[in-house]
Amino acid sequence: MKLSRMPATACSCVALLASEANAEPPRKQDVSGVAQPERFTGDLLRSGAGALLFVPRELASLLFFTSGAAVGIVENEQVVPRVRDFLFSRDGRIGFFPTLFVETGSSFNVGGRMIASADTAATTLRAGYGGPDANVVESRLRFARLTPVPIVLSFEGMHDRRTGLGYPGIGQDPRGDPRNRFVSTLTQASYQERRERVIASLGIRPVRDLEVFLSSSYSQRFSDDVSGGVGPRFDDVFAPGSVPGWSRTTRQVYTELALRLDTREARVAPVPGTLIEGYGGTSRGVKQEHGRFLRVGARAAGFISVYRRTNVLIPKIVIDGVAYSSGEQVPFSELARQPDFRGFNTRRDFTSMVLSLDYRWKVQRFVAARLFVDAATVAPSARDLSLKGMRYVGGFEVDLYTANTELARLGVSVSPEGALFVFSFGVAPRFGDRQHRD
Amino acid sequence: MTRALSTCCFALSLAACGYRPVRFVDAPPVSHADDESPVPMPKPDPLExxxxxxxxxxxxxxxxxxxxxxxxxxxxxxxxxxxxxxxxxxxxxxxxxRLSDYAVDGPPRSPLRVTGGLGADTLSIADARGLPYRMRADVVGRPEMRTAADAIASRLLWAIGYITPEVHVVHIRSEDFPADRGQVEHWLQVHDPRQSSHRMAATRWPIGTxxxxxxxxxxxxxxxxxxxxxxxxxxxxxxxxxxxxxxxxxxxxxxxxxxxxxxxxxxxxxxxxxxxxxxxxxxxxxxxVAKGALHPDCGGNPFLNLVTLGLQPDPPPSAMERKYHAIGSFEEEVHxxxxxxxxxxxxxxxxxxxxxxxxxxxxxxxxxxxxxxxxxxxxxxxxxxxxxxxxxxxxxxxxxxxxxxxAQVSPLVLEGVEGLRLQLHDYALVWGLAAAGTTSYRAEFLDARGAESGASVRLEPRTACWEMELPQGALAPYLIVRITALRGAFPKPRPAQFHLMIANGNARLVGVRH
Structure with missing residues (x-):
């Protein structure tokens, strides 16, 4: 016996379309023929447990309700997607991801990210909390078009507070560097920082493997001692006034032009190719006497398949530099740092170099593992960069990825300074480009 | 203390609520789910x-x-x-x-034209009738294998009852694309320069939107x-x-x-x-793998891939692969x-x-x-x-x-009912997967509330297809016959349940559960 149904072939389409707004939805189908469901011993107990778990279950379900992430919206790096990434529509979806970040030496940070995407636009809102002095709220709006070449316009705003940060002084060996004026035997000051930042970025992919970015940011930072007097204070370690930018609000406008040549067919998946990137930018202080300097740098990496296409050996070199005219002062928070160094990122100076060698291999679909070793050094200028006295770290990571995004990462690194553990989910890897730097 | 005790008693009472069988409505079974009512077109939802x-x-x-x-x-x-x-x-x-019903549109008909999607081994086309197809080539060095697998699996699943788009094995040449000849010639040359005619699996897709x-x-x-x-x-x-x-x-x-x-x-x-x-x-x-060439992506055990850094040697070709070049590693052994x-x-x-x-x-x-x-x-x-x-x-x-x-169920199917006589088939025996000589059955009779309505009986028909008369003493207006198959002395984990309406000396099937 068939349930009664409207014969689709006989329907009057015009009439149906006209009455579509008032059309009765198909009635709920029950094909089971069950008048009373089966009940097993213990089912009522299960129901009771289910009732108790209802709220956390619905909350977890809400966090994962649909999704439609646009390529690159969650990255801390400017990205212009390839042509093929435009070839499917994303319209009207809103998704939630929980975010989780745990790293040795930093506070546990948990939060959520909401992503909404339409055909050419995507927006994300992220909030994370790791304590009253460790929180972040970030919003990004991104427009991407394909005509005639891929082009991306994005706007971002962020506010965050971080605590428990360390400053050991400038140079590869801060204690021995005469530019640091220590007042005690303490080797590192602890501080907290409040930061606001807005970024506008225009990216274009004029040819298949080349991206060009023009971006500008306004950032405002205020650094002071850690609340509650935890850790050595700045004035206990360094002579007052000897660290430019300490305990005052620094405001910088930074404008940069960057070019990236990336021949890999996917940004994150282990595939062969070559990456060469160069940038140059100017920064000037706002409402402050000093803070005018240049940033310039380059990054080059090879992705060489070994034995299998998805076993990739990755030698990489990253050089960053800050150039300033004499008499100028560069705030300590604006010095070149080493985000690509996967050990304790504590050194700063006007020039930085990080050498890396990674071996990454595909373990399973969407899962890869990595062994790596990094060597890093800083110096007052490019001429002073040397392979002597470099800091080393080695480690192992497993990550969950799609072609262009890292979804989660679990890793450990070991150096003479100690071991570092990191777990992240839904948080962009590393610190990205200069606009998104630490 | 009193609160804890009352909580425990409440929990125990919940746990103690006994078994209650399913009850079916007295109606013929639904043969079509009626889920094809006209609806507005949903939004495309590409996999993210x-x-x-x-x-x-x-x-x-x-x-x-x-x-x-x-x-x-x-x-x-x-x-x-x-x-x-x-x-x-x-x-x-x-x-x-009817096997001929599979090919409604059939393979693509020349002349063909490219409509997009030139992947490494895929191609989207439209044929002379304007019907879209997705073409997929074999892996270089293993001709026929993937295209055959696609076509064969599609037919088998279609024959079982699944809805699959047609997949046809075809051979194409650049001459089949008069408007895109240069583009296709280049693509075919990149894919496999040794061939003049390229074997592909043509999937009739998309059908509709x-x-x-x-x-x-x-x-x-x-x-x-x-x-x-x-x-x-x-x-x-x-x-x-x-x-x-x-x-x-x-x-x-x-x-x-x-x-x-x-x-x-x-x-x-x-x-x-x-x-x-x-x-x-x-x-x-x-x-x-040619000397100096890269090995294919690792598959198989992810733990092995992890500990060997992805460098474990490829498994040797199976006997099947060595003898039959068009079949992959597809062995008789299955778990x-x-x-x-x-x-x-x-x-x-x-x-x-x-x-x-x-x-x-x-x-x-x-x-x-x-x-x-x-x-x-x-x-x-x-x-x-x-x-x-x-x-x-x-x-x-x-x-x-x-x-x-x-073996996970009592694989009995009620093929017919005559009066109070049930005609049962044990499909494990029908298919020769179990021995009739060591198979017996235990039949229990329950009413709608799950209470015993008659004494259970032991049956040893020693045949795949057999009949069982419902005992008069076990009849109830709504009768559940629960039959557990025993292979040797071991009962199957789940009985077959047949729900019957009994009236005027006749039984009528209203429900089955395995």
């Missing part, structure tokens, strides 16, 4: 890999941990434990289909006809059985495609299975109890109940030898003996898969 991974690796474990409920019975099953016809499944096709992948868990929110959560669909759960038989390397939303068929506003969504180029061992082949496709996991397969497995086994074993041969012929093997050997392996594998799944 990042969201899918987050769902599979994070949401599902969290939700499963917070869910104390038992895995429910499949929601697309009628009162006699069968899947009625629907936009997911053609119920009356298995074993009775491609709406993207079907969710592994939920329904399509803007399709009012889609009312059963996909994780609870027997048609998808049953793919665990068929996946073990045909050796699906992967299973996920990318293989379950939805399409809107009909004029906008007058059509409905049809749910297809597609993309079977990695079945029949086609993606497990051990390629002969259905351990079968899972490659990660990421596919949720309906984790919810497959023994009753789902028995249903899929019946559909699978219901294919006649003629149908299997027809499906294998669709693969277009050129090497002599390949087709016959593949038919043999398919037969051996399906018997092994069916043997395991029928």
């Amino acid at each position: 890999p990042k969201a899918y991974l987050a769902d599979v690796y994070l949401r599902r474990p969290i939700m499963d941990a917070l869910d104390a409920a038992r895995i429910p019975d499949a929601g697309d099953v009628n009162s006699i434990d069968e899947v009625p016809g629907s936009s997911w499944f053609v119920a009356d096709r298995a074993g009775r289909s 491609d709406l993207g992948a079907a969710s592994a868990t939920f329904t399509r929110a803007d399709d009012p006809n889609d009312q059963v959560p996909h994780v609870d669909r027997r048609t998808l759960r049953g793919l665990r059985v068929l996946g073990a038989w045909l050796d699906f390397k992967t299973m996920g939303p990318q293989k379950t495609l939805d399409a809107y068929v009909g004029a906008p506003g007058c059509g409905h969504v049809v749910h297809y299975l597609a993309g079977f180029e990695d079945t029949l061992g086609a993606d497990k082949v051990s390629s002969k 259905p109890e351990r079968y899972r496709p490659e990660l990421p996991p596919y949720e309906p397969l984790d919810h497959t109940l023994p009753s789902d497995g028995f249903w899929a086994s019946r559909r699978m074993m219901g294919l006649g030898e003629e149908q299997i041969r027809w499906a294998v012929e669709g693969g277009g093997f050129t090497q002599r003996g390949t087709a016959a050997h593949l038919v043999h392996v398919l037969e051996v594998r399906r018997r092994a898969v069916a043997a395991w799944w029928t």
